[in-house]
Amino acid sequence: MTLVLVVDDVAAMAEQYAYDLKRIGGYDVVTADEGEKALELLKSAAVDCMILDLEMPGMDGFEVLRSLERQGDEVPVIVYTGTGNYQRCIEAVRLGAYGFIDKAEPMERVIREIETVLERRRLRDEVAVLQRRLGAESSLVGNSAALQRLRESMTRVARIPSPVLIVGESGSGKELVARDLHRAGTERHAPFVAINSAALPETLLESELFGHERGAFTGASTTRKGAFEAAGRGTLFLDEIGELPLAAQAKLLRVLEQRQVTRLGSNHPIAVEARVLAATNRDLEAEVAAGRFRQDLYYRLSVHVLRVPPLRERLSDVADLSSHFLATICERFGMRPKKLSGDALQVLMGYDWSRNNVRELRNVIERMIIAADGDVLRPEHVPLEIQEQSRGMATAAGDRSFQALRAEAERQIVVAALDRNDWHVTRTAEELGLADHASLLKIMRRLNVRKEGRTGLD
Ligand SMILES: Nc1ncnc2c1ncn2[C@@H]1O[C@H](COP(=O)(O)OP(=O)(O)OP(=O)(O)O)[C@@H](O)[C@H]1O
Ligand SMILES: [Mg+2]
Structure with missing residues (x-):
């Protein structure tokens, strides 16, 4: 059952609201006629949404919002005002209110507003759960000496901008290492973009990496940013780098050396800010010896190597x-x-x-x-x-x-x-x-x- 708290210094007003919200919206409603009383009530009742009058003698709506923020109380608040002064409403939203309504508005509209607030709250909680789950699932687990050494090496390279090559057998956790490096880096809120060189056909791969202009090739009907651009100041993870075709290797080397990328079909270079992580389960040195991997690119990528030990x-x-x-x-x-x-x-x-x-x-x-x-x-x-x-x-x-x-x-x-x-x-x-x-x-x-x-x- 949804519990709504109505706060208004005019008790009759709060009672009327409570009555209508119960009757039309089917909510449980409690009321308070002072800011302090509202804050007190929040401590004992599991309020889902608060409707708050901005104009009250003593502790007004703004003060209530500030106290909530100080206490870290995240109950969603809808403010209402009888003065029609929207500037004040906007100020309240800045202080953390979810929305605002006018006292004169019909109850149906108020209920819609409450429903929107509850929905937003539900989504936010869901996202938080998913993020927690993701976080829990994607950090290296294990305390063996070998893994501790890996963690130490990771902390050493996490904050430097140069490329890092992550090597290790299939399923050993290379991608997890890449994601952890991104999180431990200086730009963890910037994007993490992963491109799997093995999963894409050659033509598509280059346009995925470097982007293309409209008309650059048959089928390029729009201009598209490549992965280097999409990663921004974040991380570009080149998975299965050993599978990268030679032509793309040459282009990649140029991008890494010049720190700029040019979309296919364009001659306008764009600065590259992303940090590049590459991973492979192949023996790249052997690939170089066999002529399947460019030596110069290998040198570029292998300045810092992280070896993920097999289980x-x-x-x-x-x-x-x-x-x-x-x-x-x-x-x-x-x-x-x-x-x-x-x-x-x-x-x-x-x-x-x-x-x-x-x-x-x-x-x-x-x-x-x-x-x-x-x-x-x-x-x-x-x-x-x-x-x-x-x-x-x-x-x-x-x-x-x-x-x-x-x-x-x-x-x-x-x-x-x-x-x-x-x-x-x-x-x-x-x-x-x-x-x-x-x-x-x-x-x-x-x-x-x-x-x-x-x-x-x-
Ligand atoms: N140390 C670890 N702690 C927790 N989970 C791990 C660890 N290492 C690997 N995993 C999990 O094992 C699976 C394989 O890991 P990951 O995809 O990172 O391996 P990979 O080296 O990239 O494999 P591939 O070479 O096949 O691409 C993933 O589900 C990953 O979450
Ligand atoms: Mg992988």
């Missing part, structure tokens, strides 16, 4: 990533949050994820959520092909350094033991044969195992 080099991240995906996927499906059992986690950590890295893990978690009836995902819910390969993995160490392998192994042992003991530190220390719980805490600190990181895992 098998940071298996301890599997725990944090799994809980993250469990939480987000269950929420998206509108399900009660499910949990991953300790031994299921062990199976996942025993797999090498080289096919599609984090993306593959996310898909596996999604399949497991669907496969499990209960609240706990157990080893039998792990897809068969992963179960089978996971067992074979235990001894294949690859060519990682002894130190890194040992840290990974220790972390796995500690996390698994904690998991078995419901993250009870003393009990886990006992199980592991450690002197006391302080020794385990010390080890946890060294390995960066944190209790808070376990959401959804126990």
Whole structure:
């Protein structure tokens, strides 16, 4: 039920409004005859919309608006005035009022105004939820040493304007790194424009990147800005740069060198302000050697390189990533949050994820959520092909350094033991044969195992 608060120093006026709003609009209505009383009421009642008289003795409408702003109270306010002085209404809107009406206006029009306000409020809340969800979904999760090193390198390059090349296997999180870099940069409110070189045919690709004038080629019926222009002072993300055809590579190099772009069919250069991030899962040096990628462009792009480590080099991240995906996927499906059992986690950590890295893990978690009836995902819910390969993995160490392998192994042992003991530190220390719980805490600190990181895992 919608609750409207009417504030007017003339009590009879407020009562009349209340009566009409109830009768015609079907709202619940409360009234107040002083600004202070209105503010007091807001504290105890969940008011959806306030109709506020601007002219009142003592604390007037403007004062009420200012107090609301100071208190960070976001109740939508419609001001009304009997004087017909619209200058004052506009001033009120500047102070945060959603709209204004004249006291003489018919009730139907007032109700329409209230409905508009409620609708706008609803949309705004929805956008806030979506943004929160987006934000939650798009930041790098994981605390392995390898990921921490990546984060450090990211902070180092985030605020410099030069191009950055992001390399890493398919599904390892390159796009996520690009988006995080954009957010951490100096122009995070400017656009983030992504162009996938692999997804577009050659002719279209160039016009997407550089724009075109009307009539530049058959079918160019309008003038169009390219991605460099669209990104403004923001970020242009060139995904799958290894797939860029040679002709486009030459043009791209020129744009990067001259910091200006010319639309196809034009000879008027436009300054480029965007920061360029490029990503590839190919070995660009090999591409250069094979003559498929221009060496000069490679040098231009590879001054700063960020390597996103494959998941098998940071298996301890599997725990944090799994809980993250469990939480987000269950929420998206509108399900009660499910949990991953300790031994299921062990199976996942025993797999090498080289096919599609984090993306593959996310898909596996999604399949497991669907496969499990209960609240706990157990080893039998792990897809068969992963179960089978996971067992074979235990001894294949690859060519990682002894130190890194040992840290990974220790972390796995500690996390698994904690998991078995419901993250009870003393009990886990006992199980592991450690002197006391302080020794385990010390080890946890060294390995960066944190209790808070376990959401959804126990
Ligand atoms: N560290 C991470 N934390 C949370 N989610 C991640 C992480 N890394 C990757 N993801 C998720 O995994 C999926 C794949 O990531 P992304 O698209 O960034 O990979 P990519 O390297 O660009 O892959 P491709 O080479 O196939 O384009 C996305 O859904 C992304 O949100
Ligand atoms: Mg990608």
